[in-house]
Amino acid sequence: MKNFWQQYSRNKSAVFGLVVLFALVLLAASANLLFPSDPFKLLGAPMSPPSSEFLLGTDSLGRSVASGIAHGARTSLLIGLVATSVAVLLGTVIGGLAGFHGGKVDNLLMRLTELFQTIPSFIFAVLLVAILSPSLKSVVIAIAVVSWPTVARLVRAEFLSLRKREFVQASITMGMPSWKIIFQQILPNALSPIIVSASLMIATAILLESGLSFLGLGDPNIMSWGFLIGAGRSILRTAWWVCTFPGIAILLTVMAINLVGEGLNDVLNPRLREKDQ
Amino acid sequence: MNRLNYLLRRLLQAIPVLIAIVVLNFMLLQLADGDAVDVIAGEAGSATPEYIAQLRESFGLDQPWYVQLGHYMVNMAQLDLGYSFRQDAPVLDLIMTRLGPTLLLMVSTLVLSATFGCFLGLLAAVGLNTWRDNLISIFALVSYATPLFWVALMFIVVFSIHLHWLPTSGMETIGAFYEGWDRVVDIAWHMILPVTTLSLFYLAAYTRLMRASMLEQRGMDYVMTAQAKGLPERVVTYRHILRNALLPVITLAGVQTGSMLGGSVLVESVFGWPGLGMLAYDALFSRDLNLLLGIFFTCACLVVIMNLCVDLLYTFLDPRIDLQ
Numbered sequence: 001m002k003n004f005w006q007q008y009s010r011n012k013s014a015v016f017g018l019v020v021l022f023a024l025v026l027l028a029a030s031a032n033l034l035f036p037s038d039p040f041k042l043l044g045a046p047m048s049p050p051s052s053e054f055l056l057g058t059d060s061l062g063r064s065v066a067s068g069i070a071h072g073a074r075t076s077l078l079i080g081l082v083a084t085s086v087a088v089l090l091g092t093v094i095g096g097l098a099g100f101h102g103g104k105v106d107n108l109l110m111r112l113t114e115l116f117q118t119i120p121s122f123i124f125a126v127l128l129v130a131i132l133s134p135s136l137k138s139v140v141i142a143i144a145v146v147s148w149p150t151v152a153r154l155v156r157a158e159f160l161s162l163r164k165r166e167f168v169q170a171s172i173t174m175g176m177p178s179w180k181i182i183f184q185q186i187l188p189n190a191l192s193p194i195i196v197s198a199s200l201m202i203a204t205a206i207l208l209e210s211g212l213s214f215l216g217l218g219d220p221n222i223m224s225w226g227f228l229i230g231a232g233r234s235i236l237r238t239a240w241w242v243c244t245f246p247g248i249a250i251l252l253t254v255m256a257i258n259l260v261g262e263g264l265n266d267v268l269n270p271r272l273r274e275k276d277q
Numbered sequence: 278m279n280r281l282n283y284l285l286r287r288l289l290q291a292i293p294v295l296i297a298i299v300v301l302n303f304m305l306l307q308l309a310d311g312d313a314v315d316v317i318a319g320e321a322g323s324a325t326p327e328y329i330a331q332l333r334e335s336f337g338l339d340q341p342w343y344v345q346l347g348h349y350m351v352n353m354a355q356l357d358l359g360y361s362f363r364q365d366a367p368v369l370d371l372i373m374t375r376l377g378p379t380l381l382l383m384v385s386t387l388v389l390s391a392t393f394g395c396f397l398g399l400l401a402a403v404g405l406n407t408w409r410d411n412l413i414s415i416f417a418l419v420s421y422a423t424p425l426f427w428v429a430l431m432f433i434v435v436f437s438i439h440l441h442w443l444p445t446s447g448m449e450t451i452g453a454f455y456e457g458w459d460r461v462v463d464i465a466w467h468m469i470l471p472v473t474t475l476s477l478f479y480l481a482a483y484t485r486l487m488r489a490s491m492l493e494q495r496g497m498d499y500v501m502t503a504q505a506k507g508l509p510e511r512v513v514t515y516r517h518i519l520r521n522a523l524l525p526v527i528t529l530a531g532v533q534t535g536s537m538l539g540g541s542v543l544v545e546s547v548f549g550w551p552g553l554g555m556l557a558y559d560a561l562f563s564r565d566l567n568l569l570l571g572i573f574f575t576c577a578c579l580v581v582i583m584n585l586c587v588d589l590l591y592t593f594l595d596p597r598i599d600l601q
Contacts, residue, residue, distance in 0.1 A: 115297050118584070120576045122539025123557065127573050130561060131309045207424055211543055214426050215561060229427055233547075240434050247427030254422035 007267045014263020020256035028073035035067035039223040050241055057241040065242055068228045069249050075224040076253060079136070080206040083143035087205075088198045090144060091151025092187075098152070099159025100182055110156070113149045121146035125208060129217040136219045139212055143205050154197055158190035192268035199261035203254045210250050225250050280592055287588050291581050298577045299353045302570050303346050309566055328360075358571040363563040368571040371556060376575070378448055379552030381464075382471055382545070383537055387530060390476040394483020395526055401484065402491035403514065413488075417481040425540050429474045429547040436470065443470050446549030471548045475540055479533060486529055490522040497521075524595060531587030535580045 009015055027034075040063060050057045057065050098109035125142040132138035162168060163186065171181045212218060213226030225246040232242025352359075358368035401413040437445040448467050449455070455463045494500065495518055503513045538553070545554030553572055560568040 111293075115294060115301075118294060118535065118577065118580050119298065119301070120535035120538045120573070120580060122536065123542060123573050123576050126539075126542065126557065126561065127305060127569055130564075130566065130569060131305055203422070207422075210424050211426065214424075214543065215546070215558065217561070226424075229424075229430065233430065236430060236434060237438055243427070243430045244434075247424060247431070250427065251419070251423050254424075255418060258418065258422060 004267060008263050011263045011266050013259050014266070017256040017259025017263065020252055021260055024073055024253055024256065025077065027070055028077050031067075031070040031074055035064065035070050037067070039063065039067045039071040049239070057239065057245075065228065065245055068223050069225065069246055071223040072225040072228060072246065073249065073253075075218075075222050076206050076209060076250070079139060079143070079209045079224075080202040080257075083140045083147065083205045083209070084198055084201045086140060086144035087147035087201060088151050088194065091148035092155050092194065094148065095152035095155030096159055096182060096187070099156035100163060100178070100186070102160070102163075106156070109152070113152045113156075116146070116149045119146075122208065122211060125212060126215065126217060129212055134217045134219060136222060139209060139218060142212070143208050146208070147201055147205065150201070151194065151197060154193055155190060158193060159186055162186045162189055196261060196265045196268055199264055200258060203257040203261065206250065206254055206257070280589075283592060284585075284589055287585055291585060294581055295578065296350070298574060299350055300346065302353075302574055303349045305570060306349075307342075353574070358574065359567045361560075361565055361568045363560075363565045364568070368568050371568065372553065372571055372575050375551060375553045375556045377552075378550060379538075379541055379545070379554060382468070382475065382541055382550060382552060383534075385468060385472045386475040386479065386537060389472060390479035391483055391526060391530060393476070394480045395487045395523065397480070397484040398487020399491060399519065401488045402495075405492070410488075413484060417484045420477045420481040421485075423478070425474060425478055426543040426547055428477060429470070429544055432470050432474060433547070443467075446547075448551055467550075471544050471550050474548075475537065475544050478540065479537065482529060482533065483526060486525055487522065490525045491518060494518045494522045524591075527587055527590060527594065531584045534583040535576070538576045538579065 094109050094113065098106040098113075125146050128142040128145060129138050132141065168181060168185055171185050176185075209218070209224065210226035210229070213224045214230040216227075216230060218224045218227050228246040229243050232239065232246075236243060356369055358372070360366075361368050361371055364371055397413050397416075401410045404410050433445050436443045444450070444467050449460070449463050450467075500513060500518060503517050504510075508517075541550075541552060542554035542557050544550070545552050546558035549555065553575065557569060557572045559565075560572065
């Protein structure tokens with residue numbers, strides 16, 4: 001563990017990313033303390049510019065933008081995390097089955113994966129949410145459904161190469177059941193690339209979520225950054241702050257997660273790093 | 278001749294993909310509230326009862342699902358994507374009128390982002406770990422993390438509202454009725470912001486890929502051979518490494534088509550660009566699910582076509598591709 005930190009902290013931008021991410025998690029966790037009232041509640045005069053009372057101004061209805069950003073941080077991080085977990089689970093199962101069994105199963109599952117990679121993902125996500133009707137659950141489903149193919153391909157490639165290794169062959173010879181080989185032998189060895197790609201996927205998921213809620217496809221009862229920007233669109237001419245600050249929040253979050261992901265990549269996949277240099 | 282055969286074979290391979298997409302469309306129809314006809318007729322009963330009855334018959338809704346699927350596939354094969362009652366026009370016609378502006382936007386974005394991305398990636402790779410490389414990496418990092426629609430809005434705030442340099446929305450000046458070159462200039466003027474917005478995001482991807490690709494090629498044996506026979510470093514970089522490093526960039530162009538179409542939904546809706554993305558946005562708001570499905574199908578077809586083009590391009594650029 002100590003070793004891990006030593007290696008991680010060698011990458012300065014990854015440390016910066018971690019600090020920003022930590023601040024965001026803190027903001028999300030303390031949203032209810034900092035802004036106790038409902039973020040949808042009208043608190044002041046509409047479209048008041050940033051001031052000491054409203055740090056980041058208010059929107060067209062007099063809702064505090066700062067409060068919206070704090071509460072929106074919870075939504076973004078939550079959806080990013082949950083949707084990515086679902087996608088990683090789905091991708092690992094499909095990729096693992098394809099890579100472990102090979103042959104016909106592999107062929108079939110990879111055709112399916114390729115099909116999902118061919119489909120324009122954002123439009124597919126829009127369509128899914130529109131059909132399932134906007135809610136937290138359908139947004140998570142839509143993001144997971146368009147994100148799993150990357151994991152599946154990665155896991156398949158790992159499984160294919162690990163399967164040929166001696167320790168796996170030995171386990172097969174010993175008569176170990178398939179599920180045991182998969183979970184006890186292969187999966188632990190394939191974990192680090194999965195973790196790295198999952199961390200980067202959270203960033204993509206947050207971008208996707210913001211795009212969906214910008215189009216009005218977010219959960220109507222939950223505050224989110226994309227919703228704030230979408231709501232501020234019509235008053236862009238008079239109240240620039242409504243759109244600007246939530247966008248900066250998205251930018252910082254996504255960037256921080258990407259930096260952390262790259263930092264993890266450096267530590268967990270040292271082979272790749274050497275190839276890079 | 279070989280190349281034609283190869284193309285035909287690739288075309289045949291694309292057919293199962295298209296069929297799968299049609300099946301997926303059918304499954305999405307089943308997922309929606311009400312039966313397929315309710316969805317196609319525009320849910321709220323804006324269709325005439327006669328049309329609905331006729332649709333029900335043509336879909337055979339009283340029949341098992343596989344018969345329904347068969348009907349649906351026959352309809353799609355005839356490019357019958359249904360009728361949009363919200364817009365009072367056949368879905369296919371609506372899509373066809375909007376295809377042009379979207380293609381214009383996408384091709385411009387592709388050219389701009391690929392050209393600049395390769396250039397920046399090259400600069401970064403040549404000056405590895407210098408300030409130039411770092412600056413380009415930071416730029417790529419930031420533009421990769423910025424939501425497209427937010428950049429679009431910020432551009433409007435700065436360049437349209439405050440500086441009054443560029444128009445906020447649309448593809449042409451309304452009521453100007455320009456013709457000939459004036460019209461071209463007018464459209465180009467309206468294109469600047471949407472194309473720049475879309476390009477910024479993809480530029481980052483090309484930059485990163487080009488940098489990585491240059492670095493990878495640099496370690497190859499043929500580079501050492503070129504250096505060993507005494508070629509100047511400049512020639513090795515631009516004649517040998519650069520040409521080979523460009524290949525993955527072309528692959529990326531194919532892969533990104535789908536993502537770019539998705540991005541165009543956001544960008545077009547912000548800039549009021551009258552393309553497929555804007556049509557999708559309108560369809561979303563009027564809950565015109567059938568139109569949305571039609572757009573989805575069209576976009577998926579575009580991706581398949583684009584991938585075919587990339588494959589074909591590869592046969593010209595990379596003689597190692599086995600045409601058999």
